[in-house]
Amino acid sequence: MKRIQQDFITGARDTLPILLGVVPFATICGVAAVSVGLTPLEAIGMNFIVFAGASQLAVFQLMSIGSPWLIMVLTAWVINMRFTMYSAALAPYLQKEPLPRKSLFAYMLSDQAFGVTMSRFSNQVPSSPAWYYYGSAAIIWVTWILCAIAGALLGTLVPESWGFDFAFPLSFMALMFAALKDRPNVVAALVGGTTAVLAKGLPYNLGLVVAALLGIASGMLAESLRQPAREGAIQ
């Protein structure tokens, strides 16, 4: 028991520096929800139910331009597909846990919790890895929810004339540059972005989905073109 508690606390402690980024992001998510016309209750409810900031911001942007319901759902799901990658990487460490706890751990999975946990596990796997992860994920969840609530309440004070909807593309930009880790990713972003501009006229905002798929495909293509070149260099 003692060891479990220790790993939980270590996970939470290792996460503290990351919270500096979580606080403003969650607050912005709360403010943004209210700025597109959601009530504070809806804004807070969404953070409990969805708990995935980037996809929530994407939904707000689509709400602000009057996109259909289905496109909002599809876009958010596509953005959150990255969680399957995290899920696969964490899975071996969570196998001993019963399904209800696995479900709780899955619900709390975030980019930040994944990042902190995997960077620790790559150095040294703690004696109770599930509880280390839980400590990290839980402190992020609590911080996120509290800040999103504060943001939703603050959001009612932000006048519409400020043009706060412009904060959406700005926040995506910061997330996008963080994702440009290598050249194939830059190709994916350029193709995805350009296609979205050219396909803007497609009905039901379908351009977004088409652009995302083309971007992903061209990233994969760029990567496979690069691979043989690299092997050649090694020889």
Next chain:
Amino acid sequence: MSAFSIWSLFVFLGLGTFLLRLSFIYLFGKVEMPDWLRRALRFVPASVLAALVFPALTYPAGILDLSLGNVRLLAGLGGALVAWKTKNILWTIVVGMILFWILQAL
């Protein structure tokens, strides 16, 4: 949007996102993630986020506008510089919004 469509939107978003998160934690040992999917997922954030950003800057009022009169495009390019250098959401928003308000006032 009606209250019903808003809450049902949240439920669909939440349920789908939860299943994506649970996927391989649950399926471990039963199903392996196919290799092509693993390769494709690496490019999801960059391409989706770019597909959200580019049109938001170039279609300020629903019409393509690549001129210097497009305040969102100019402020967005300033924000992009900050995003590139800092990768920080808060700084990107602060600088981008201030640029946006200044350019609008000019």
